[in-house]
Amino acid sequence: MTSFRLATLGLAPLALAALVLSGCTSPSNPTDPFEATGETIAFSGAAAGPAGACSTCHGTRGQGDGNLAPRLAGLDQGYALRQLEHFASGARRNPQMYRIARRLDAGAREKVAAYYAALPWGVAANSRVGKGEDCNAAILYHAGVPARGIASCASCHGADAQGNAGNPPLAGQPAPYLARQLDDWASGKRYGDADGAMTTISRALSAADRQAVAAYAAGLAGGGDGRSVPAACPRTRRPDRPDGA
Numbered sequence: 111m112t113s114f115r116l117a118t119l120g121l122a123p124l125a126l127a128a129l130v131l132s133g134c135t136s137p138s139n140p141t142d143p144f145e146a147t148g149e150t151i152a153f154s155g156a157a158a159g160p161a162g163a164c165s166t167c168h169g170t171r172g173q174g175d176g177n178l179a180p181r182l183a184g185l186d187q188g189y190a191l192r193q194l195e196h197f198a199s200g201a202r203r204n205p206q207m208y209r210i211a212r213r214l215d216a217g218a219r220e221k222v223a224a225y226y227a228a229l230p231w232g233v234a235a236n237s238r239v240g241k242g243e244d245c246n247a248a249i250l251y252h253a254g255v256p257a258r259g260i261a262s263c264a265s266c267h268g269a270d271a272q273g274n275a276g277n278p279p280l281a282g283q284p285a286p287y288l289a290r291q292l293d294d295w296a297s298g299k300r301y302g303d304a305d306g307a308m309t310t311i312s313r314a315l316s317a318a319d320r321q322a323v324a325a326y327a328a329g330l331a332g333g334g335d336g337r338s339v340p341a342a343c344p345r346t347r348r349p350d351r352p353d354g355a
Contacts, residue, residue: 189275
């Protein structure tokens with residue numbers, strides 16, 4: 111009997127330790143500290159690890175890298191969240207983003223999308239118009255070329271390229287990034303847009319057109335700038351007006 115009591119008492123400290131340790135993962139602290147907020151996810155990578163931190167490629171303020179990493183600051187939360195889901199599922203192809211997005215759970219994706227949506231972003235200077243190629247880009251953006259099956263970019267992304275909940279902003283994005291996306295739509299590497307509009311338009315554009323319109327859209331400042339084909343463009347190149355004026 112004495113041996114049984116000693117054995118029972120000997121288990122008590124172990125049971126107590128188990129209870130104490132279990133308190134470390136109690137519902138009162140259910141989340142990983144690196145997933146506490148969208149900001150911590152952006153800088154820590156959370157479950158994706160430090161190499162998956164958004165800030166590594168997209169900048170400390172979500173401004174992008176000026177090249178192939180887009181700005182995330184000010185991006186509509188719903189749009190950003192959908193892109194993370196597409197990356198995670200493989201519907202949008204990018205090996206690096208696939209590895210990152212699939213490791214973040216739904217809650218983490220929502221937090222980081224909300225964080226970037228709330229960040230301000232600096233408005234870029236408007237594209238300088240006057241050269242023939244700039245006018246071509248302005249016409250493509252604001253008027254399109256219906257005869258070639260090219261709808262205007264402005265019809266979906268806005269005359270000031272600010273986008274909306276369904277279509278992303280183009281203003282302030284790195285021009286090389288926008289050009290790469292157009293190339294990917296054209297080649298079929300990116301797909302799944304409503305009615306295949308981006309695929310149709312991108313394939314109708316020449317490589318030079320894609321580069322030019324990407325640079326023009328990236329430089330739109332919003333406000334009162336760039337809301338129509340500029341007056342500096344030759345009168346004969348104004349298909350946005352019935353009389354060509």
